[in-house]
Amino acid sequence: MQFTFSTAAVAAVLLGSVSAFPRPFARRAAVSGAAEGFAQGVTGGGDAAAVTPTTTDELVSYLGDDSPRVIILDREFDFTGTEGTETSSGCAPWGTGSACQIAINKNDWCTNYQPDAPTVSSITYDKAGELGITVASDKTLIGEGSNGVIKGKGLRMVNGVSNIIIQNIHVTEINPQYVWGGDAITIDGADQIWIDHVKTSRIGRQHIVLGEDASNRVTISNSEIDGQTDWSATCDGNHYWGLYFTGSNDMVTLKGNYIHHTSGRSPKVGGNTLLHAVNNYFGPSSDHQFEVGSGAYVLAEGNVIESVGTPVQDPVEGQLFTADDGSACSASLGRNCVANSVTNSGTFSGANTDFLANFSGKNIASAEAASAVDSSQAGFGKI
Ligand SMILES: *[C@@H]1O[C@H](CO)[C@@H](O)[C@H](O)[C@H]1NC(C)=O
Numbered sequence: 001m002q003f004t005f006s007t008a009a010v011a012a013v014l015l016g017s018v019s020a021f022p023r024p025f026a027r028r029a030a031v032s033g034a035a036e037g038f039a040q041g042v043t044g045g046g047d048a049a050a051v052t053p054t055t056t057d058e059l060v061s062y063l064g065d066d067s068p069r070v071i072i073l074d075r076e077f078d079f080t081g082t083e084g085t086e087t088s089s090g091c092a093p094w095g096t097g098s099a100c101q102i103a104i105n106k107n108d109w110c111t112n113y114q115p116d117a118p119t120v121s122s123i124t125y126d127k128a129g130e131l132g133i134t135v136a137s138d139k140t141l142i143g144e145g146s147n148g149v150i151k152g153k154g155l156r157m158v159n160g161v162s163n164i165i166i167q168n169i170h171v172t173e174i175n176p177q178y179v180w181g182g183d184a185i186t187i188d189g190a191d192q193i194w195i196d197h198v199k200t201s202r203i204g205r206q207h208i209v210l211g212e213d214a215s216n217r218v219t220i221s222n223s224e225i226d227g228q229t230d231w232s233a234t235c236d237g238n239h240y241w242g243l244y245f246t247g248s249n250d251m252v253t254l255k256g257n258y259i260h261h262t263s264g265r266s267p268k269v270g271g272n273t274l275l276h277a278v279n280n281y282f283g284p285s286s287d288h289q290f291e292v293g294s295g296a297y298v299l300a301e302g303n304v305i306e307s308v309g310t311p312v313q314d315p316v317e318g319q320l321f322t323a324d325d326g327s328a329c330s331a332s333l334g335r336n337c338v339a340n341s342v343t344n345s346g347t348f349s350g351a352n353t354d355f356l357a358n359f360s361g362k363n364i365a366s367a368e369a370a371s372a373v374d375s376s377q378a379g380f381g382k383i
Contacts, residue, residue: 037253037365039219044140044165068138073148080152083127103179129182132156146381189213214249224379227261242266258378269296281375297355302338311348320350341370
């Protein structure tokens with residue numbers, strides 16, 4: 001994390017006129033690096049003066065208002081309890097064992113989709129987790145060091161917002177016991193979103209979800225999806241609901257992320273989504289990693305897949321290219337694709353190449369050899 005200080009602010013501090021500034025000195029936070037791949041060019045709040053919220057209300061207000069903003073998180077924002085609790089019925093589709101998640105009967109999900117599951121008469125959960133904080137266009141949200149934590153509530157970029165950077169924060173503890181307890185990061189109808197060096201952990205439902213509307217150009221980089229949990233849909237300490245990319249016209253660059261202790265849907269791809277999964281570290285996973293549904297176009301290159309029983313779930317209904325012959329990329333990407341490294345895992349293989357034409361003319365992330373992937377650099381507190 002780097003900060004630059006205006007000469008005027010530094011001079012004022014040196015001259016002792018500190019009282020002119022609400023904080024010790026006015027600071028401009030700098031985004032570290034720049035988005036690579038599809039969201040290249042995103043500027044977020046640009047050079048707006050930085051604000052440093054101190055309460056959950058202030059954070060919500062800065063994220064949701066109409067001004068371009070650079071918002072610095074220098075502490076933990078704990079939303080648990082801020083909206084009270086809710087009690088509802090639910091179900092236990094995966095059993096009632098202590099390591100199993102149970103599901104809230106949200107929108108009659110249990111009634112409609114799990115009619116045979118044992119019912120749970122009463123689930124009390126934290127209401128703040130249900131719906132993430134609305135993030136408006138032209139925002140940069142950056143954590144300072146390893147201080148920027150949002151607990152108990154996620155972030156929501158919906159209804160056509162664009163130009164947002166979220167960097168170096170940790171979103172955690174969103175009703176992890178309960179399916180439908182809340183998502184960490186929701187993008188559903190957006191453009192030019194960059195999620196970088198973000199960690200998500202202990203989430204009820206989806207760690208990152210790109211919903212049905214077109215989310216256009218998205219880059220998710222250097223982030224950590226930490227699926228370790230006490231309650232899982234597979235009852236084994238690994239979270240099932242990892243990454244869900246099913247927008248109607250989405251281009252997602254997924255680069256340099258560490259996606260571990262999951263048991264499914266990490267990612268699930270469908271809708272009409274072009275996914276470039278490059279230089280990620282996947283694993284361990286107790287079940288499957290990729291789901292390639294109808295409408296998914298997935299190029300996976302330069303990834304490490306380590307201790308993943310089923311790297312891709314059967315059947316592959318969309319298109320998947322695992323870069324076994326890298327030269328097939330050269331016409332559309334302008335370079336050869338890089339081989340994945342698959343160890344102590346099942347087979348990871350897909351030979352569809354027709355969709356590579358979709359990459360032509362787009363901003364395409366570079367790829368290093370899988371041997372250069374370093375999972376310890378992903379997540380928050382690392383820049
Ligand atoms: C991929 O290309 C096909 C065929 O040109 C097009 O219909 C589809 O919308 C493209 N999808 C994405 C996500 O780029």
